Amino acid sequence: MNFKAKMTLAVRDFIKSYGKPTLVVLAIWFIVFTLNQYLISKPKEIKLLKHDLNSPIMDDTKKVSASNQKKIHAVVKEYFDYCNSKEYEKAYNLITEDCKHYVYMNDIENFKKYIDSIYDKNKVYYLQNYSNIDNTYVYVLGIMDDIEASGTTGGYKIHEERIALIKDNDNFKIACDNYIKNERIGAEKEDAFLKVNVASKELSYSREEYNLTITNLTDNNIIIANFDTNKEVELNLGTQLRSAMNIANNTFRVKPHETKTMSFIFRKYFDDENDPIQLRLNTVRIISNSDNSIIRNYSFNIDL
Numbered sequence: 001m002n003f004k005a006k007m008t009l010a011v012r013d014f015i016k017s018y019g020k021p022t023l024v025v026l027a028i029w030f031i032v033f034t035l036n037q038y039l040i041s042k043p044k045e046i047k048l049l050k051h052d053l054n055s056p057i058m059d060d061t062k063k064v065s066a067s068n069q070k071k072i073h074a075v076v077k078e079y080f081d082y083c084n085s086k087e088y089e090k091a092y093n094l095i096t097e098d099c100k101h102y103v104y105m106n107d108i109e110n111f112k113k114y115i116d117s118i119y120d121k122n123k124v125y126y127l128q129n130y131s132n133i134d135n136t137y138v139y140v141l142g143i144m145d146d147i148e149a150s151g152t153t154g155g156y157k158i159h160e161e162r163i164a165l166i167k168d169n170d171n172f173k174i175a176c177d178n179y180i181k182n183e184r185i186g187a188e189k190e191d192a193f194l195k196v197n198v199a200s201k202e203l204s205y206s207r208e209e210y211n212l213t214i215t216n217l218t219d220n221n222i223i224i225a226n227f228d229t230n231k232e233v234e235l236n237l238g239t240q241l242r243s244a245m246n247i248a249n250n251t252f253r254v255k256p257h258e259t260k261t262m263s264f265i266f267r268k269y270f271d272d273e274n275d276p277i278q279l280r281l282n283t284v285r286i287i288s289n290s291d292n293s294i295i296r297n298y299s300f301n302i303d304l
Contacts, residue, residue, distance in 0.1 A: 073127065222286050
């Protein structure tokens with residue numbers, strides 16, 4: 001008997017002995033597979049947390065006043081509707097000047113790219129108060145596909161960001177894309193080698209960026225930071241020190257008698273309770289012009 005005949009007999013014997021159980025298993029597998037595919041393709045129900053939308057999640061004792069609630073919800077709806085219908089200029093006019101400058105570099109074309117990246121089809125939104133500090137109201141804005149209108153199946157996209165509502169005369173304007181605001185500081189310190197002015201800081205929800213003007217008072221180059229050692233620039237929060245996030249692969253150098261602006265970024269959440277008290281330049285190095293050796297290495301701290 002050849003191999004083909006043997007295989008035919010073996011298959012026939014298997015079906016005769018196990019055919020019914022095999023068919024049952026295959027039927028069950030088919031039902032499970034079909035049900036699973038249906039559940040995957042079925043539009044998912046969006047379930048939001050049952051929480052007072054005007055009570056901040058971080059501290060529900062700091063509820064938004066009734067008068068501000070009405071204005072905030074009105075301006076957010078107006079902003080969302082303009083974005084959704086791609087009325088770029090009208091939406092742009094509802095954001096703060098600080099946000100226009102820092103996030104979009106005063107260029108509406110950059111704002112258009114941001115809008116187009118999110119509002120790629122008809123959207124709906126939800127709004128939840130997150131934290132309220134010094135008359136700055138931070139909300140979570142969630143933007144998602146309008147499944148009911150578009151008939152989208154197989155899932156949906158959700159974009160979520162924190163926006164800040166900031167008083168502008170008697171109304172509110174919006175800082176979007178997780179940006180909060182610019183805060184003036186004006187702290188200044190001078191010694192025989194350096195004059196440093198911490199002019200301001202840009203507050204985003206999860207970080208602070210300090211803007212410095214540094215004047216070299218010497219005839220030598222001065223290196224503020226170059227990622228050569230650890231903890232070259234730190235923010236003192238009283239209970240902890242945080243290192244600057246943007247030093248890697250950068251050299252912060254000031255030439256002889258030069259005045260230069262530079263910025264240092266630190267991880268810090270807008271609504272945490274740690275107040276910055278000092279900016280620390282831990283490894284200021286004065287460099288010899290003749291052989292590039294370090295003449296002096298010292299710490300320069302500015303109280304905020």
